[in-house]
Amino acid sequence: xxxxxxxxxxxLGGAQSVVINLARxxxxxxxxxxxxxxxxxxxWKVLPSEVAQWKINPLQRSISLSKExxxxxxxxxxxxxxxxxVVHLHSSKIGILGRLAFPKKKIVYTxxxxxxxxxxxxxxxxxxxxxxIRAKHIVGVSKYDYENLLNEGIKKNVSYxxxxxxxxxxNASENQSESYQRLTELIQSKDGFKVMCxxxxxxxxxxxxxxxxxxxxxxxxxHFFWIGNKDEMADLPANAxxxxxxxxxHRLLQHADLFMLPSNYEGMPMSILEALCYxxxxxxxxxxxxxxxLNGLNGRALANTPNEFANQILHYxxxxxxxxxxxxxxxxxxxxxxTVDAMYRMYLxxxxxxx
Numbered sequence: 001x002x003x004x005x006x007x008x009x010x011x012l013g014g015a016q017s018v019v020i021n022l023a024r025x026x027x028x029x030x031x032x033x034x035x036x037x038x039x040x041x042x043x044w045k046v047l048p049s050e051v052a053q054w055k056i057n058p059l060q061r062s063i064s065l066s067k068e069x070x071x072x073x074x075x076x077x078x079x080x081x082x083x084x085x086v087v088h089l090h091s092s093k094i095g096i097l098g099r100l101a102f103p104k105k106k107i108v109y110t111x112x113x114x115x116x117x118x119x120x121x122x123x124x125x126x127x128x129x130x131x132x133i134r135a136k137h138i139v140g141v142s143k144y145d146y147e148n149l150l151n152e153g154i155k156k157n158v159s160y161x162x163x164x165x166x167x168x169x170x171n172a173s174e175n176q177s178e179s180y181q182r183l184t185e186l187i188q189s190k191d192g193f194k195v196m197c198x199x200x201x202x203x204x205x206x207x208x209x210x211x212x213x214x215x216x217x218x219x220x221x222x223h224f225f226w227i228g229n230k231d232e233m234a235d236l237p238a239n240a241x242x243x244x245x246x247x248x249x250h251r252l253l254q255h256a257d258l259f260m261l262p263s264n265y266e267g268m269p270m271s272i273l274e275a276l277c278y279x280x281x282x283x284x285x286x287x288x289x290x291x292x293x294l295n296g297l298n299g300r301a302l303a304n305t306p307n308e309f310a311n312q313i314l315h316y317x318x319x320x321x322x323x324x325x326x327x328x329x330x331x332x333x334x335x336x337x338x339t340v341d342a343m344y345r346m347y348l349x350x351x352x353x354x355x
């Protein structure tokens with residue numbers, strides 16, 4: 001089978017990790033795979049060598065009608081050259097352009113977090129409704145997304161498949177960069193209970209809530225580490241540290257007692273799945289599909305208030321037996337629901353229904 005994955009940006013993120021894992025599993029399974037995306041980005045460096053690459057120069061996040069026309073033409077040219085059996089579209093922008101360019105009977109379109117359209121960019125919702133007939137399968141990444149797709153009138157061939165991630169805990173890299181070693185030493189130098197968040201600083205992520213919670217717990221020997229900020233962050237609470245960006249940031253989770261993700265909206269956050277993989281319990285905002293992942297045993301989905309987060313952190317910090325149980329449950333939930341193999345098998349069944 002010839003499988004073409006198309007995603008808007010070649011920068012690394014949650015949707016890109018899904019592309020990487022599906023591409024790797026597919027080539028290992030004997031299929032021919034190509035990935036197409038924007039010209040620049042780290043994605044190109046980490047794709048398996050067996051995966052063909054197609055860089056689309058005019059493709060970008062911002063909207064430009066002249067460039068979108070060029071992208072559609074480039075996608076049509078790519079289709080004629082590669083002749084795929086399946087075209088798998090990832091992300092909302094390429095989901096629109098790809099459905100204009102490719103035959104609908106060949107298309108699987110994964111919506112990586114429907115709230116980004118339903119809430120943040122609602123002006124594009126009418127296009128999603130119009131183009132729903134231009135795909136064989138539309139896939140949400142959570143039951144929450146699936147139900148909201150239906151509620152918004154997108155009902156044709158809709159399903160959902162949970163994201164899966166590599167089992168990093170049994171696949172540790174021996175090559176440790178200077179940055180990783182430096183951050184590890186900094187984290188380990190702080191005695192006490194360690195709470196970690198791995199996310200970019202953006203309006204979506206509630207960095208101000210992270211700081212408010214740290215401030216509330218300043219006298220409780222609890223330390224807070226945010227990894228993923230591009231810029232220096234000023235006026236932090238004394239027990240909060242912004243460590244910047246680092247390659248394979250997920251490996252730092254092995255030094256955390258608890259993972260925290262404050263957010264305004266989400267689909268199925270990969271960072272939460274990474275924490276579960278490392279046996280780290282999670283507390284996160286009760287938005288998007290997070291409530292489906294956190295069941296009260298492996299962590300909790302919480303209201304977006306400082307007191308809710310602070311109280312749950314103190315509970316784990318002051319009840320080590322409960323923390324030990326939560327760590328075990330975190331790993332169990334990863335193994336049951338969020339492996340790459342489980343995700344790949346479900347997508348493969350969709351591919352086979354089309355080829």
